[in-house]
Amino acid sequence: MDTLQQRMQKIEEEIQAACDRSGRKRQDVTIVAVTKQVSADRAREVMELGITDLGENRPEGLLAKQESIESENLSWHFIGNVQSRKVKDIINQVDFLHSLDRLSIAKEIQKRATVPVDCFVQVNVSGEESKSGIEPTNLEEFIIQLAEYDKIRVAGLMTMAPYTENEEWIRTIFRSLRSLRDQIAAKNLDHAPCALLSMGMSNDYTIAIEEGATHVRIGTALVGTESEGDE
């Protein structure tokens, strides 16, 4: 098993190569290290290697990490599905929410947030029933409705690709999200600059970068899982 440093180096090389292939700049891609399966110590180690963005998918996990990790230069990302009644626990603790996909959550954010929150609207591009996210055909209307909520800023769109070996299918999903992003951004809505794309995980982040991802959410390929150890 590779060390954390070796994994980080390999991911960096692959990100750089994907940027080169697609004519993008490395600085336009942010790695969100998904630490949901590992300890705060592990999260700290990855920060020492230069990671500035951490992602968690459960309120309890987020709050526990924040309690033991203090860093002014860190951005926190909530990447999981959130229940309305849990919004209050996290919304003033995060820099980005990646999973806004319904008005009940928007209403709760409006009620609870003390400052405007950068949100990604999650889109179910693949149409799999198991996936959360708003349907592409309802996206525009949803985002227009969000104008009423001054605590929500639509920073971008997020999706999860299907778990498949079929790279072309994955690519099609990412390309569709980018095209939806472009359509929303072209509307120049004050509340929805929609410049960002959160897509790509351990298995598909290079494809996502080639298709325009600004935020890749990488868990196992980087920090592993708690049970698997390091060396």
Ligand SMILES: *Cc1c(COP(=O)(O)O)cnc(C)c1O
């Ligand atoms: C767990 C998770 C990830 C990271 O997945 P890996 O395959 O471990 O990289 C990314 N995004 C979301 C929404 C997740 O829940």
